[in-house]
Amino acid sequence: MASLAPYWRTYAEFWRLNFLTLAEYRANFFVWLVFTLVLHGSAIATIWLTMNRFPIMNGWTWQQVVFLYALYWLASSLNGTLFFTVGDVPWHIREGRFDRFMVRPLDPLFQIISQPGQIWPDELIVATIFFAIVQGLVHLQWTIGVAGLLLGAMVGGAFIDFAIQLAVATLAFWVVRLDTLRWVVMSLETDFTRYPLSIYNRVVRFTLSFIFPFAFINYFPASTLLHKTAQGDYAVNPLLGWLTPLIGALWFTAAYLFWRRGLDHHQSTGS
Amino acid sequence: MIISADRLTKQFRTLRRKEGPLGAIATLFSRDYEIKDAVRDVSFKLDAGELVGYIGPNGAGKSTTIKMLTGILVPTSGTCTVDGIVPWADRQANGRQIGVVFGQRTQLYWDLPLIESFQLLRAIYNVPAATYERNLREFTELLGLDEFIRTPVRQLSLGQRMRGDFAAAMMHEPKVVFLDEPTIGLDVVAKENIRQFIARVNRDRGTTFILTTHDLADIEKLCARIILIDHGRKLYDGSVETIKGRYGRNRTLTADLNCENCDDVRITVPGANVVSREGPRIVIEFDRDAVRADELVVKLAQHYELRDVTIAEPPLEAIIRDIYQHGLGDGSVAARDGLLVTADVETVS
Ligand SMILES: Nc1ncnc2c1ncn2[C@@H]1O[C@H](COP(=O)(O)OP(=O)(O)OP(=O)(O)O)[C@@H](O)[C@H]1O
Ligand SMILES: [Mg+2]
Numbered sequence: 001m002a003s004l005a006p007y008w009r010t011y012a013e014f015w016r017l018n019f020l021t022l023a024e025y026r027a028n029f030f031v032w033l034v035f036t037l038v039l040h041g042s043a044i045a046t047i048w049l050t051m052n053r054f055p056i057m058n059g060w061t062w063q064q065v066v067f068l069y070a071l072y073w074l075a076s077s078l079n080g081t082l083f084f085t086v087g088d089v090p091w092h093i094r095e096g097r098f099d100r101f102m103v104r105p106l107d108p109l110f111q112i113i114s115q116p117g118q119i120w121p122d123e124l125i126v127a128t129i130f131f132a133i134v135q136g137l138v139h140l141q142w143t144i145g146v147a148g149l150l151l152g153a154m155v156g157g158a159f160i161d162f163a164i165q166l167a168v169a170t171l172a173f174w175v176v177r178l179d180t181l182r183w184v185v186m187s188l189e190t191d192f193t194r195y196p197l198s199i200y201n202r203v204v205r206f207t208l209s210f211i212f213p214f215a216f217i218n219y220f221p222a223s224t225l226l227h228k229t230a231q232g233d234y235a236v237n238p239l240l241g242w243l244t245p246l247i248g249a250l251w252f253t254a255a256y257l258f259w260r261r262g263l264d265h266h267q268s269t270g271s
Numbered sequence: 272m273i274i275s276a277d278r279l280t281k282q283f284r285t286l287r288r289k290e291g292p293l294g295a296i297a298t299l300f301s302r303d304y305e306i307k308d309a310v311r312d313v314s315f316k317l318d319a320g321e322l323v324g325y326i327g328p329n330g331a332g333k334s335t336t337i338k339m340l341t342g343i344l345v346p347t348s349g350t351c352t353v354d355g356i357v358p359w360a361d362r363q364a365n366g367r368q369i370g371v372v373f374g375q376r377t378q379l380y381w382d383l384p385l386i387e388s389f390q391l392l393r394a395i396y397n398v399p400a401a402t403y404e405r406n407l408r409e410f411t412e413l414l415g416l417d418e419f420i421r422t423p424v425r426q427l428s429l430g431q432r433m434r435g436d437f438a439a440a441m442m443h444e445p446k447v448v449f450l451d452e453p454t455i456g457l458d459v460v461a462k463e464n465i466r467q468f469i470a471r472v473n474r475d476r477g478t479t480f481i482l483t484t485h486d487l488a489d490i491e492k493l494c495a496r497i498i499l500i501d502h503g504r505k506l507y508d509g510s511v512e513t514i515k516g517r518y519g520r521n522r523t524l525t526a527d528l529n530c531e532n533c534d535d536v537r538i539t540v541p542g543a544n545v546v547s548r549e550g551p552r553i554v555i556e557f558d559r560d561a562v563r564a565d566e567l568v569v570k571l572a573q574h575y576e577l578r579d580v581t582i583a584e585p586p587l588e589a590i591i592r593d594i595y596q597h598g599l600g601d602g603s604v605a606a607r608d609g610l611l612v613t614a615d616v617e618t619v620s
Binding site for chain 2: 003006010105
């Protein structure tokens with residue numbers, strides 16, 4: 001293992017350059033921010049409208065379902081801030097630009113996530129503010145344990161999100177076009193993380209727990225935090241909420257090993 | 272010896288597309304692959320400090336070879352080492368010691384001023400501050416970067432961008448530099464600037480270069496040695512002088528005669544032919560080995576008054592074009608002369 005110095009230096013340089021472009025792309029920044037707010041605002045409005053019709057969903061109040069959303073947003077915006085550019089991999093490969101990452105002395109995945117671009121932590125900040133409001137709605141009782149579980153859910157959840165996106169992007173080493181697959185996985189994630197897992201059938205529950213473990217991003221930690229053990233016919237072990245960092249680490253490791261195989265399979269382009 | 276390639280082979284496997292109305296679906300489930308031999312059994316050795324031209328027609332396998340030497344592609348069979356490292360087995364160690372310029376594709380950051388790309392590369396390659404400062408100063412001077420170093424890369428002209436790319440590839444002082452068509456699309460002045468830069472770095476720092484190009488003037492100005500490949504196979508590996516000596520045996524003699532009926536001028540020397548005439552100017556092509564130039568001139572002078580005479584050897588371009596078109600098959604002059612270099616005949620290391 002070579003020295004880590006170039007990694008943190010590059011990473012610091014990457015953030016410096018991101019902020020350098022902020023001034024130049026101010027308009028773009030605001031458009032993104034407004035887009036993000038509208039997107040999440042409408043998702044939250046949908047939840048609110050749905051909850052108006054079914055005031056209690058398997059024992060979850062509307063505040064608690066919104067909390068579920070806030071927790072998911074926290075993790076996914078952390079993933080979006082740190083690892084957003086992994087989604088560019090298929091495009092880099094197809095356009096022949098990926099070769100460059102393979103001839104430099106740092107891990108190509110690290111280079112991908114530290115590609116200077118228009119990446120700012122704006123969404124993470126908004127998501128944090130939103131979470132701060134929502135935790136009041138559900139009267140979260142803060143203890144060291146609660147804070148630890150939340151941190152684990154946020155970071156571990158970001159890694160779950162990242163791992164799934166990395167695995168999908170890695171397929172690009174074998175398959176030229178995978179826009180459809182990416183779209184399917186993304187909707188699976190955004191649609192099924194909105195409501196308590198207990199309202200879905202067994203196939204969905206299994207898929208979201210053990211294949212694409214999005215339930216560990218928000219549902220299991222929220223169940224633990226809000227003491228929701230029995231939900232209709234579905235019983236949730238409160239320990240599951242603590243497993244998010246472990247699941248994140250496992251899935252990320254698997255995705256990374258898959259990625260390494262992908263690198264050796266890289267075929268580049270003809271010109 | 273700094274680079275050794277041993278029977279490098281790369282096959283690309285592409286799905287054969289199915290025809291017909293359900294072609295796309297059929298292709299999806301098809302196992303019908305087409306195998307393309309991009310590079311086959313290519314071996315060579317390079318000494319540190321060499322500057323070698325790697326040439327061949329379009330699709331010959333040049334870029335594919337470079338990609339194996341730089342660790343981008345894993346070969347189907349065969350192996351190679353770059354200063355003792357197998358590139359694809361340890362990409363990061365290899366990355367530290369090589370520099371790469373792809374003429375078609377920049378490594379600079381589009382939205383950032385040139386200098387910021389250098390800063391980022393400095394961090395990526397962990398270049399010590401003093402080394403970075405010294406190289407930046409030297410490259411800025413040699414490549415004239417100061418006019419545009421603060422300009423965002425997307426606003427640079429192709430020539431400016433290429434100069435920036437060269438500096439970027441050399442900032443960490445690589446031992447070996449791979450150049451894949453580095454002068455493509457440049458004007459004569461920019462080409463000359465780049466060539467001088469390569470020659471200078473090669474001379475002053477002993478950096479080894481492998482260069483692919485379709486502009487043979489690059490080779491004539493820079494390389495003592497060429498490796499020529501076609502259809503993935505190595506055809507020739509040796510000095511530029513030798514290939515010129517063996518293949519470029521034709522000479523052209525251009526003479527301005529003092530003649531009245533210039534159209535009647537005849538040459539009766541066997542092996543020499545008049546290829547064009549234009550007023551008093553006559554151009555004769557002859558085989559250097561069959562005809563002695565002095566005899567030809569004497570013969571001409573016996574019959575006509577000579578105002579001006581020049582004898583030229585063919586440019587490398589014409590020689591290579593001839594090889595691309597007619598190959599070096601077994602019946603060729605090259606094979607008869609024992610010039611066809613096979614994998615086991617190598618330069619000393
Ligand atoms: N990624 C790829 N997938 C499939 N075939 C490829 C790929 N890359 C190259 N080839 C094929 O391999 C052969 C060699 O290509 P290569 O790019 O090495 O040629 P080249 O000598 O660099 O040519 P040029 O002078 O046109 O750049 C070509 O027939 C090309 O079509
Ligand atoms: Mg090429």
